[in-house]
Amino acid sequence: MRTIWTPTLENFSGSKYEQLANAIGDAITRGELAPGSKLPPQRRLADALGVTLGTVTRAYTKAIYRGWVEARVGDGTYVRMAEPKSTGPLDLATCQQAVTDQAAFLGEVMSRMGRDPVRLAGLLDYHTANLEAQQETVLTFLARSGVDDFGGKLVFTHGAQQGLFAALAAICEPGDWVLHEAWCYPGLNRAAEALSLNLCGVSLLDDGLNLDELAACIDKHKPKAIYLTPNSQNPGCIGYSGAQRQRILALARAHDIIIIEDDVNYCTSQEWSAPIWQLAADAQSVVYLSSLSKRFAGGIRFGFMLLPARLQPRVNRIIHAHCWMVSPLLIEIGCELIRSGGIHQHRDAWIASLQQRFLTMAESLDLEAKSRGLNGRLTLPEGFRASNVIAALAAKGILARSLADFGGPANGIRFSLGRIPRGEEDEVFDRIQSTLTDVLNQGIAVV
Known part of the structure; x- marks a missing residue:
């Protein structure tokens, strides 16, 4: 008797049917279930997994809704054929x-939100303060990732770029110096130019910054901030060592410098290390930036920052001056993607x-x-x-x-x-x- 496809549900989060639906998507993404292949009959898979037939039915329905598979009347459920290749570059x-299944996840989230008009109406007003339920969602997500808040303040942003601009504006005055990696994200240059800040790049080594050069730049320029991407330096493809992070933190504390730590860039779980924010454990020395741009899709302009409480009032005023408020609707969409597992690919x-x-x-x-x-x-x-x-x-x-x-x-x-x-x-x-x-x-x- 031919062995049927039988996933290990414990590798996935959520209820049993959500685990199975996510397992189907994962198997398709990895090529284990090829385009055009037939999924096991629902009753046989239910018996093999030790779950109810209803669980498998709900999982298959969810996979159909997400666009991964299609049901053929009287013939079963099949993995959808690959879309035609794009003719563009x-x-x-x-x-x-x-871009794989993000559109399906987003469509599912928005459809679910649309079926709750009371909840939706509550997101259509002007909100000048952060939303507590959404804050709790993000703080829980960060804690599960190994990032605690340590009493710092969480602020939502329209992407990490706005968070970077707001942090620089809150920390620095025109003419101040900011240190950064010599190979640097171009958005820093644009923000610094708009704020009339001076920049100084520090050369990179295989495990992070040239620390002797960093110390010399600190002595020379007396910077107010250092902008870093320790977990996945872009474009250098460097991950800072633990010793590097500790030494940079010690230098920043000794000279009263705020580290702006950009943790937006995606890295695998094997590459990821505790950020400097976590090592500092004081919500005083570091501003931590992140977003869903590299985890889910760049068009989701949903970002967040953890920062010292003393900086929050000024950061809030800067964001308020930029865009009045970060859209509560966009915040809820981002949080719902987190809750539903849509970014846990x-x-x-x-x-x-x-x-x-x-x-x-x-x-x-x-x-x-x-x-x-x-x-x-x-x-x-x-x-x-x-x-x-x-x-x-x-x-x-x-x-x-x-x-x-x-x-x-x-x-x-x-x-x-x-x-x-x-x-x-x-x-x-x-x-x-x-x-x-x-x-x-x-x-x-x-x-």
């Missing part, structure tokens, strides 16, 4: 998750496999490379410009980004690996490798 220049294995493919490709070309989270960084030989490779890749329908855009070297390229569609990874890496081979063989270098 593959955007590996933008760092975000591949089991993608670590998939992302890790893309990272390994990227590193293997680079090794075959004898090129230096690093990968972390959604990104891969490639270093071309001295004398070669990333812009030439990026132009050649664009001609083959793949977009990538130069490290020079982040203040990095002109021979560095960043690829957003998370954007590679499942089932197309062989083709994508073949195109990248053949393009790199052509450019390197032709010797297109700086003249």
Whole structure:
């Protein structure tokens, strides 16, 4: 008798039917259930899992609603066939998750909210204060991730960029200095320019900042803040060591500097470490920023920040001046995604496999490379410009980004690996490798 697909429900959260529905989605994402394959008959799967027939029926219905599978009358339930490939370029220049089932999760959340008009009406007024139930949702989510509030204040934002701007404006005055990683998120430059702040980059090592250089910059500029991305440095693909984090925290405390810690960038559970906010454990020395942009989708402008209580009144005034308030409706959508498990995608294995493919490709070309989270960084030989490779890749329908855009070297390229569609990874890496081979063989270098 042929063995049927039987998932391990304990690997997933929620009720039994939610666990099974999420297991179906995970198996499809990992390729275990291929497009067009038939799911087990409901009664047989119920017997195999030791659950009721109703549980399997509800799970299959939820999977149908999410667009993963389709029911064929009299024939069973099948994994939906893959959508036709996009005719546009593959955007590996933008760092975000591949769009898989996010639309289905979002549609489910909005449909559920729409069926509760009383609840919905309560989100349509002006709110100048944060919402307690939604705050509790995010604080619980953070605590489960290993981030405690330590008596700090939670403030909602329209994405982490607004949180970064508000933090800088609350901490600094025009003309003050802010230190940052030498290869840095461009949004910091825009915020600093708008606030008339001076920036100084500190060079990066394999485990974080050059600490001697950091100490020298502190002595020279007397900065008010340091902006860092310790868990998944973008575009360097670096994770700060524990010793680095402790030393940076000690320097900041000794010189009365606030660390603005950006923990937006996705990294796998194996890569993630306790943030500096958690190490500080005092809600005094660090402002912690995060959002759903890299965990779910960039279009969900739902962010949040943990900050010292003394900064909250000024941060609130700055956000109020920007946009009057962060939309309560958007806040609730983000919180409902958290509650429903919509952002808890089991993608670590998939992302890790893309990272390994990227590193293997680079090794075959004898090129230096690093990968972390959604990104891969490639270093071309001295004398070669990333812009030439990026132009050649664009001609083959793949977009990538130069490290020079982040203040990095002109021979560095960043690829957003998370954007590679499942089932197309062989083709994508073949195109990248053949393009790199052509450019390197032709010797297109700086003249």
